[in-house]
Amino acid sequence: MEQPFPYLQFRNVTKFFGDVPVVKEPFNLSIPAGQFTVFLGPSGCGKTTLMRMIGGLDTPTSGEILLQGTPVGAPDIRRGMVFQSYSSFPWLTVRKNIEFGLRFRKDLSSGQKRDRAEHFLKLVGLGDFATSYPSRISGGMRQRVAIARTLAADPDVLLMDEPFGALDASLREDLQFELRKIQKSSRKTTIFVTHDVEEAVFLADRIIVFGSRPAHVIADIDVTSLIGAERNETVRDSEQFFHLRTEILHRLRGRCVKAVAA
Numbered sequence: 001m002e003q004p005f006p007y008l009q010f011r012n013v014t015k016f017f018g019d020v021p022v023v024k025e026p027f028n029l030s031i032p033a034g035q036f037t038v039f040l041g042p043s044g045c046g047k048t049t050l051m052r053m054i055g056g057l058d059t060p061t062s063g064e065i066l067l068q069g070t071p072v073g074a075p076d077i078r079r080g081m082v083f084q085s086y087s088s089f090p091w092l093t094v095r096k097n098i099e100f101g102l103r104f105r106k107d108l109s110s111g112q113k114r115d116r117a118e119h120f121l122k123l124v125g126l127g128d129f130a131t132s133y134p135s136r137i138s139g140g141m142r143q144r145v146a147i148a149r150t151l152a153a154d155p156d157v158l159l160m161d162e163p164f165g166a167l168d169a170s171l172r173e174d175l176q177f178e179l180r181k182i183q184k185s186s187r188k189t190t191i192f193v194t195h196d197v198e199e200a201v202f203l204a205d206r207i208i209v210f211g212s213r214p215a216h217v218i219a220d221i222d223v224t225s226l227i228g229a230e231r232n233e234t235v236r237d238s239e240q241f242f243h244l245r246t247e248i249l250h251r252l253r254g255r256c257v258k259a260v261a262a
């Protein structure tokens with residue numbers, strides 16, 4: 001049944017930091033439930049600011065952001081966020097860090113919480129480090145702890161700001177693959193910020209491509225219709241993937257493209 005309003009919506013949003021316009025022209029965007037949307041654009045164009053406003057960490061200067069028709073307020077457990085930097089708690093073990101994400105889940109028994117934490121611990125490849133403290137593991141591993149903690153909490157909307165930026169290439173590809181799989185099976189509405197074109201194409205159902213600040217949309221791309229919904233190890237080698245990646249790179253450099261809709 002069609003919903004009377006978009007699941008997540010930016011309505012006439014602008015954002016200024018003092019005199020600095022980050023979003024100058026009123027920004028409008030509707031995101032349906034369950035979509036994996038990637039915000040792609042050059043450094044400093046305003047992607048993070050737009051995402052922080054969804055999370056309630058920044059407020060629009062004008063306009064509003066609506067979740068299921070209601071303006072978003074301060075951060076809450078419905079919106080789970082993973083940032084660029086490693087946000088693990090140094091005084092808790094890796095396992096306890098992940099269980100921490102479940103502290104508000106009154107619907108789960110402590111045994112269920114432990115099992116769920118264990119599941120996500122293994123999913124991010126940290127099964128052998130459950131009792132380690134963050135100071136004893138690498139930066140990339142700490143980032144995986146933060147990702148597992150947020151996924152385990154099972155928020156309605158997953159907001160991810162370059163969460164794989166610090167990881168080595170092979171682990172990054174593994175986690176992209178896992179994230180896409182988890183997102184499809186959970187149908188969790190996801191906004192993922194990156195400036196990496198290949199990462200964007202691999203993960204997204206839809207890519208919003210931004211030009212440099214003030215944030216403005218230069219393309220809104222239905223990735224699934226161009227490369228299909230299946231994202232496995234071989235998709236990166238496909239002709240469609242190659243073409244889409246090249247076209248987006250050209251568009252970011254300001255050259256004209258054919259197959260990508262504006």
Ligand SMILES: Nc1ncnc2c1ncn2[C@@H]1O[C@H](COP(=O)(O)OP(=O)(O)OP(=O)(O)O)[C@@H](O)[C@H]1O
Binds near residue numbers: 044213
């Ligand atoms: N709290 C703030 N006060 C003043 N200016 C800010 C603040 N936060 C962000 N900005 C500015 O807003 C602009 C957009 O920043 P933002 O972090 O949203 O960009 P981004 O596209 O996510 O960049 P990156 O990919 O480098 O993280 C930048 O020019 C930045 O310096």
